Amino acid sequence: MRKLPILILLSLCSCNKWSEEDKDAWKQACNENAEHWTATPEGAKTYCDCILDKMEKKYPDINDALAHTAEMATDTTYINCRNGIKLK
Template sequence: MTSCKDEATWAKTDAEKDTYCNCMLDKLMAKYPKVSDFMENVDKVMADTTLQECRPKAQ
């Protein structure tokens, strides 16, 4: 999760970064419970607009 936190440059606090990254992880694990599922769908993950819903939760 370190890279997620590094990417959340807009967050003002570590707590906001944690909230954002935990939301992202929860959404990804719900859609892709197996690592192999995730790896097979990396392109879809990168284009998944539902992940953007996590950002406002942290702001």
């Protein structure tokens, strides 16, 4: 019977959390894309850091985040990350 709480905790654990490699790969791809529309590399970094922070909070499981990328394009939470960034 003592194993039950451990099994419950293990089932609640997200096994697909964002690894540092996942974050780095996402930031690199995002920065390459954002540099096409931002005026500066710093603007791209600021935007991508904002997006990643919001994605990790909303989708702690990277697979969930990847499954919802199309929705993010119209979500004001992510669109607001562009606020204050100089555009080309």
